[in-house]
Amino acid sequence: MKFSIERATLLKAVGQAQSVVERRNTIPILANVLIEAEGDTVSFRATDLDIEVVDRAPAQVEKAGATTVSAQLLHEIVRKLPDGALVSITDDPAAGRLTVQAGRSTFSLATLPKEDFPVMASSEYTANFAAPAPVLRRLFDKSKFAISTEETRYYLNGVYMHVAEGEDGGKVLRCVATDGHRLARIDAPLPAGAESMPGVIVPRKTVGELRKLLDDDDSEIAVSVSETKVRFAAPAITLTSKVIDGTFPDYSRVIPTTNSRRLEVDAAEFARAVDRVATVSSERSRAVKLQMEEDRLILSVNAPDSGAAEDELSVAYADERLEIGFNAKYLLEIASQIDRENAVFLFNSAGDPTLVREGNDTSALYVVMPMRV
Known part of the structure; x- marks a missing residue:
């Protein structure tokens, strides 16, 4: 097998393949990537027996063939080669070696037979x-x-x-x-x-x-x-x-259908406020209290060992007063998913799951369980 390939193209293909390979495995062949060159394409195949990825890249193939080599080692070598280099790869099956050459750099890597490489059985897709x-x-x-x-x-x-x-x-x-x-x-x-x-x-x-x-x-x-x-x-x-x-x-x-207390808030502003008040909370609980009254939302954290914090936002809220607590991390993760400008929270009571929507978009929905605060 012999082919030449652009360094950037090779790095992308090998990078994709080697990320599937498990770092610690007891079967040596699973640490390798299967390289197959034919026509004007080279494919790189890697597997951990649960996932298989095949990346195909254009190359100048002088001699068709296939072999396997350490995915991580090949990736590290290609990563350190200069930008724009043309990489020449040659396999010597008799010696069990793969030569990687670019400019004045030459590497000789140990290979394992391609016949040992496990290919995921094709499935009848329904x-x-x-x-x-x-x-x-x-x-x-x-x-x-x-x-x-x-x-x-x-x-x-x-x-x-x-x-x-x-x-x-x-x-x-x-x-x-x-x-x-x-x-x-x-x-x-x-x-x-x-x-x-x-x-x-x-x-x-x-x-x-x-x-x-x-x-x-x-x-x-x-x-x-x-x-x-x-x-x-x-x-x-x-x-x-x-x-x-x-x-x-x-x-x-677990998706509530009767939550009627509606809060509408600017999603980005809400995320920033949660992040600010959560700064003082203890890592373990990271509980943030939300206190709602007419068109006002007060976010507060009280961490006896480190301090307290409070922040206030103008919101659209017209229901009776409500206090409810949440894990700050969960609120931030949901807020970061919201692409629309406003997040809509639908509450029932302080002990029931809360529903979150992205404005009036019905295609995305989130549920978060409250915490005692």
Whole structure:
């Protein structure tokens, strides 16, 4: 195998692949990236047995072939090569070596046979559809902050992507994540071909890796879903992942429907005020008290060991006086998701879950549990 490739192109492709590789693994081949050169394309494939990513890049291929080499080592070498360099890569199967050459720099790396590299079995996908990258990016970006990190409730360690009934009665593509303290539910128009899609829980690591595929606003992402796997294919990158084998809870039961006390506030101003008063709170609880009366919101923190803080905002609120406490981190995370100018909070009482919306947008909804303060 022999090919030449631009350093920037190579760095992007190897970077994408090596981020999937687990740093600590007991199977040496899993630390490697499978390089396959053919025609005028080189593909870089990496896997941790749960996720597989394949990145294809244009190159001048002199001799087709395939081998595997340490993903992290190759990435580090390419990262340190000068900008604009043309990198020449040659494989010597007899010696079990891969030579990387750029300018006056030459590296000789140990390889492992390509036959040992595990390729994820292809699945019979029950649904295939395409969606614009910005649509998928919004679905996952706005929901992922609520993914649980608690390993015991493994079925909450991802984003639940499924077909659901929207607020207007039509079908939507929906992503939901919750950790029991807060919940995010984001809807998008249902793409053609997605109607028969089984609901799947996309793991946290996959959601992180997927973000790199969705940066290009103009690209269309081909999505394939089965009961056990999900695949996202951008023009140059394909990401295949196992899904979490578990049942996502009935999240609709925790979404309040009768909350009638309505507070409307500038989302950015609210986030800044929460951040300011939370400065004095103890890390452990980070509880912020919200006190509402007519068109006024007072945010306060009282931390006996470090001090107290208070901040006041002008808001739209016309219901009876209410005091309620929240974890500051949860409020900040929800406020940072709001793209509209105003955030709308719907309360019931100090002990009930609170509903948060983005202005009058019905496609995004957040729920946050209160705290005792």
